[in-house]
Amino acid sequence: AQSVTQPDIHITVSEGASLELRCNYSYGATPYLFWYVQSPGQGLQLLLKYFSGDTLVQGIKGFEAEFKRSQSSFNLRKPSVHWSDAAEYFCAVGAREYGNKLVFGAGTILRVKS
Amino acid sequence: NAGVMQNPRHLVRRRGQEARLRCSPMKGHSHVYWYRQLPEEGLKFMVYLQKENIIDESGMPKERFSAEFPKEGPSILRIQQVVRGDSAAYFCASSPGSNRVTEAFFGQGTRLTVV
Numbered sequence: 001a002q003s004v005t006q007p008d009i010h011i012t013v014s015e016g017a018s019l020e021l022r023c024n025y026s027y028g029a030t031p032y033l034f035w036y037v038q039s040p041g042q043g044l045q046l047l048l049k050y051f052s053g054d055t056l057v058q059g060i061k062g063f064e065a066e067f068k069r070s071q072s073s074f075n076l077r078k079p080s081v082h083w084s085d086a087a088e089y090f091c092a093v094g095a096r097e098y099g100n101k102l103v104f105g106a107g108t109i110l111r112v113k114s
Numbered sequence: 115n116a117g118v119m120q121n122p123r124h125l126v127r128r129r130g131q132e133a134r135l136r137c138s139p140m141k142g143h144s145h146v147y148w149y150r151q152l153p154e155e156g157l158k159f160m161v162y163l164q165k166e167n168i169i170d171e172s173g174m175p176k177e178r179f180s181a182e183f184p185k186e187g188p189s190i191l192r193i194q195q196v197v198r199g200d201s202a203a204y205f206c207a208s209s210p211g212s213n214r215v216t217e218a219f220f221g222q223g224t225r226l227t228v229v
């Protein structure tokens with residue numbers, strides 16, 4: 001069965017510090033990987049996606065993620081966190097073989113302290 | 115180009131009533147996906163529809179839940195005889211639809227509260 005694991009439920013970082021959110025997946029097909037961000041009471045905004053090619057992908061708001069097939073991981077990073085980055089972050093996996101539906105991780109809540 | 119539109123944004127129903135959630139996909143998108151987000155959980159896939167067809171309903175509860183995407187008009191997720199456990203945020207996403215994977219664009223969600 002397909003699954004996505006985000007091991008950290010909550011993460012707190014200081015403003016200006018670097019950030020890494022972990023995501024591991026288990027998938028029977030060639031995965032396509034996404035990171036979404038959700039502010040309280042809002043919908044999901046796509047931060048970045050990986051379909052193929054360069055395994056280091058750049059997204060919006062200064063985020064990047066690296067696809068590591070050998071580790072089945074797609075960790076999200078940002079070199080310097082801003083207070084406005086406080087939100088919940090979801091990793092998601094899809095595949096053409098599964099009709100493009102997404103399997104989501106449980107999410108990581110990011111808190112930023114000043 | 116308007117995004118994915120969901121309405122209502124908030125819906126309160128008493129136990130036993132029916133809830134109807136509507137989703138208008140982005141212009142030019144023919145594929146719609148419904149997801150449910152329970153409190154403090156990630157999104158769970160419910161159903162995948164194309165115009166007039168249900169493609170994958172493997173995530174739909176067997177009873178009380180149904181979905182449609184008619185030739186004209188929005189996609190509808192219907193929950194009959196709601197119970198407290200149906201309280202959740204329901205998100206719709208749409209994509210252009212093709213043989214290749216594309217990103218899905220999400221609506222703002224409908225937050226259903228059953229009292």
